[in-house]
Amino acid sequence: MMKEIDCRGLACPAPVLQTKEALERGHPSVIKVVVDNEASKQNVARFMTSQNLEVSIQEVGSEFHIIGTVGGRPAPESIVDEKPEGAHRKIMVMVTNNCMGHGDDELGKKLMVSFLKTLKEMGEELWRLVFVNNGVKLTIQGSNVLPIIQEHEKAGIHILVCGTCLTHFNLLDQKKVGETTNMLDIVTAMQLADKVITI
């Protein structure tokens, strides 16, 4: 199901808003947005990336065709609904602190090491790891669990780190793993996940 929208002649943020609306309304598997200026091109591409679409850009004369594909590959023309046969469940784990549980922080930190290591037992169902609030401190230089998270990333698990939180702690440039993200991404991920586990 391909959706095409014409955003020529529109100024920012209109192209991003129209893209957002088209994605929300029709749930197309492929979306093509036509714009005629550099700023709109970059903003729409950035928005699609933030929505986890795979983005490709074609320059056609003075126009740009930005094509976003859900799930990173074009879906067949037929309507794809729900999960295809044999697909895994998608589990999202949201880490809101740098220690696990309340009571003793030293113990909590040890538990967090163990928790992040053991997460791989979820196998292919582990889909996304999201770090917010104090949790973002696990993703920075010097964090004792950094190698574990990097290993998850290597294994193809999508790591998202809250940008507002990094900015708040003044750690934006110390983040060593994952993508800097925003609340819209996090909320979208929650919606897409089959199960959300918050630690």
Added chain:
Amino acid sequence: MCGMTFPTNENVLVGLDRADDAGVYRVTDDIALIQTVDFFTPIVDDPYWFGQIAAANALSDVYAMGGVPKTAMNLVAFPLKDMDISILRQIIQGGLDKMTEAGVVLVGGHSVEDKELKYGLSVTGFIHPDRILTKKNLRAGDRLILTKPLGTGIVNTAIKGGLASDDIIERVTHLMATLNRKAAEVMSHYPVHACTDITGFGLLGHMAEMVSDTPFGIRLTSKAIPILPEAIEYAGMGLVPAGAYKNREFRECMVDFVPSVDRLVQDILFDPQTSGGLLIGVDPDRAEDLVTELKDQGAEDAAVIGEVTTEPRERIVVD
């Protein structure tokens, strides 16, 4: 306005030949006139606050020159057929309240009918001819102080898109309506060498103006720069105004980012600001004291964000 010639005379102390925040004309040996004009289309929905922001923005150029604004004239374009006149009253009331706060008297104005609403001021201020603060008088070692956080352009784009939260709308509205008056008063007691206000060209655009055609460069510490956290979030969603991309395209050639500077932060450094803060170049020995006093006087986000260097010349290095 390339290719056009503009006659001048010896009393023009700051004119078109070296475009600054405002024009300055010497009246006597002790008094010079500062003149500036600025107006724009609404950036917030509330007409009263729009009036305040437009006035604060227009008055800012006088403060950035080190002067004191004294009189102002309203500039109004209003769609009489489509909009209730009470909206205009609220806008003008907002502007008037801001002028009163600044000790400025409204002495006149002009309005035209237009399809699109616009409001702003033409402002006149005074300054001693020896105390004019231009953009281009930085000295090696000067510390650069910014008095308001960056990101208003991106947040305004999110407001336009209906994606901004109420909290940030309120924060950014108050921020834009805040006069640079206190900051200007405070800096007048310090060895300040150069000053400008951050507006449409973004922080890096205005910094580039400060060092181009001079023997100096700037080293900027991105971590020290006050930034609205929501601006990072909205930039990540592609809510970056076209102006930010234009600013980047125009000045990129003068800027070196070390690779660890996040792309979203880079965008914010090019983000066009409305009624932004002052960027002050001050003697290094007094920089910390100036920041402390600015904070005491209400510029809570004021911070030293960089310093003036001799190498590399006419470049801004952001780490």
